[in-house]
Amino acid sequence: MYDVKSMNADDFIDDGEISDTLLYAQENKNNYKLIDSIIEKAAECKGLTHREASVLLACENDELNNKIYSLAKKIKQRIYGNRIVFFAPLYLSNYCINSCTYCPYHVKNKNMCRKKLTQEEVKAETIALQDMGHKRLALEAGEDPVNNPLEYILECIQTIYSIKHKNGAIRRVNVNIAATTVENYTRLKDAGIGTYILFQETYNRKNYEQLHPAGPKSDYKYHTEAMDRAMQGGIDDVGLGVLFGLGTYAYELCGLLMHAEHLEAVFGVGPHTISVPRICPADDIDVNDFTNALPDKIWQKIVAIIRIAVPYTGMIVSTRESAENRRVALELGISQISGASSTSVGGYVNSDEPQENTAQFERSDTRTLDEVADWLIQMGYIPSFCTACYREGRTGDRFMPLAKSGAIGNCCQPNAIMTLKEYLVDYASDTTRKHGESLIEKELMNIPNAKVRQITIDNLKKIEDGERDFRF
Ligand code: SF4
Ligand code: SF4
Numbered sequence: 001m002y003d004v005k006s007m008n009a010d011d012f013i014d015d016g017e018i019s020d021t022l023l024y025a026q027e028n029k030n031n032y033k034l035i036d037s038i039i040e041k042a043a044e045c046k047g048l049t050h051r052e053a054s055v056l057l058a059c060e061n062d063e064l065n066n067k068i069y070s071l072a073k074k075i076k077q078r079i080y081g082n083r084i085v086f087f088a089p090l091y092l093s094n095y096c097i098n099s100c101t102y103c104p105y106h107v108k109n110k111n112m113c114r115k116k117l118t119q120e121e122v123k124a125e126t127i128a129l130q131d132m133g134h135k136r137l138a139l140e141a142g143e144d145p146v147n148n149p150l151e152y153i154l155e156c157i158q159t160i161y162s163i164k165h166k167n168g169a170i171r172r173v174n175v176n177i178a179a180t181t182v183e184n185y186t187r188l189k190d191a192g193i194g195t196y197i198l199f200q201e202t203y204n205r206k207n208y209e210q211l212h213p214a215g216p217k218s219d220y221k222y223h224t225e226a227m228d229r230a231m232q233g234g235i236d237d238v239g240l241g242v243l244f245g246l247g248t249y250a251y252e253l254c255g256l257l258m259h260a261e262h263l264e265a266v267f268g269v270g271p272h273t274i275s276v277p278r279i280c281p282a283d284d285i286d287v288n289d290f291t292n293a294l295p296d297k298i299w300q301k302i303v304a305i306i307r308i309a310v311p312y313t314g315m316i317v318s319t320r321e322s323a324e325n326r327r328v329a330l331e332l333g334i335s336q337i338s339g340a341s342s343t344s345v346g347g348y349v350n351s352d353e354p355q356e357n358t359a360q361f362e363r364s365d366t367r368t369l370d371e372v373a374d375w376l377i378q379m380g381y382i383p384s385f386c387t388a389c390y391r392e393g394r395t396g397d398r399f400m401p402l403a404k405s406g407a408i409g410n411c412c413q414p415n416a417i418m419t420l421k422e423y424l425v426d427y428a429s430d431t432t433r434k435h436g437e438s439l440i441e442k443e444l445m446n447i448p449n450a451k452v453r454q455i456t457i458d459n460l461k462k463i464e465d466g467e468r469d470f471r472f
Helices: 015-027 032-042 050-058 062-080 119-132 150-162 182-190 205-211 220-224 226-232 249-267 296-309 323-332 369-378 396-405 409-426 430-444 450-464
Strands: 083-093 136-141 172-176 193-197 238-241 273-275 314-317 336-338 382-384
Touching: 015 050, 015 249, 032 050, 032 062, 032 296, 050 249, 050 296, 062 296, 062 323, 062 409, 083 119, 083 150, 083 369, 083 409, 119 150, 136 150, 150 172, 150 182, 182 193, 182 226, 193 273, 205 220, 220 226, 226 238, 226 249, 238 249, 249 296, 296 314, 296 323, 314 323, 369 382, 369 430, 382 409, 382 430, 409 430, 409 450, 430 450
Parallel strands: 083 136, 083 336, 083 382, 136 172, 172 193, 193 238, 238 273, 273 314, 314 336
Antiparallel strands: none
């Protein structure tokens, strides 16, 4: 039975409720009056239910769909302004005892060269990332209690935070590792992680069980209830996502939104971020085997609908997507992107050498961070390396009201300007520096509060003089 507040995955992601919702959406896909009223409700920036969002997804009317797209753009601007936050994934280990059929790290893939970074290698990768300008990482590791126990992950986090190379520093470490116990989540929290990220992959239990035939991840309930345990363990920023293409997209979007509603109903804090990865080519993985693989247009519509249904959430897109698709997605609601990512273990240090085969997926966007930063600037976005909220204690229920009201934009904008300035001084090419300086001049004028503007101007001067790490 559907129960948003239940702690049982089969109740808060109730299959019957999803089927009823999808039926309701199909029945109403030509009900333009209803669709218009849902779009009007979304314009108030208070979000949509999974039922309302599903009706919008089913709508095939171009005019109404265009209204959804322009609203998504407006809402993103209203809440987060025009800053786009950068992050980079750091692959620690590709040892994995699971058997996910869509991932080349699955235990039976004998082509995969297995590798786990030593602490010296973690240090070298961190320096390579700092030398590019990155400040925010997402750690990635397969599930393997022998090769990658939690102690190993904790040690890596400590190593990463301890390294300060030249003016570089990693100021926020997010972690994407397998579902674990409440106690382990508390240990991650105590290690100073930012967001705990775990993709559901698919919300369809039957599908899930077929795609995960063996290994600890095959336990659908344990996996689906992981975010509840993370919250109980004290992690109040969690990141959701599905791997679009594994199941039917309407089912997945509905499940994803029900999960967000569940977290909000039980803990008063919805997902800090939502990621929208799609199945893409990799070693031993052929996308043609996945009949639900998503066309660009539908994927873009899903991005827009998540933005208006969960307006407060950070939305993330990776280098799985092409530059052009990322450009469109930025317009429709994406607020965080990765840049110059390596999806291999040790790939930042060895980026110029022929790689052993350790990659999790093929990247579509292979530009350098500087190229992506300049591209954003030229489109009028502020590339941001901000990590302020978590370091100022603005997490969980302290962050949510600021994000929901849009007040967070008052911090995002000056922080984006100051962290961009650091990037321009320390790492940018001449061209990017020139474009970035003009953007900063222009954006300073857009800071509405005169006092905040003056502090930002003063801090920019201090950054030129060698000081670092200012934030609101
Ligand atoms: Fe292992 Fe994660 Fe890949 Fe599954 S998706 S095989 S758990 S690394
Ligand atoms: Fe993110 Fe907070 Fe910085 Fe805004 S101020 S970019 S929400 S960390």
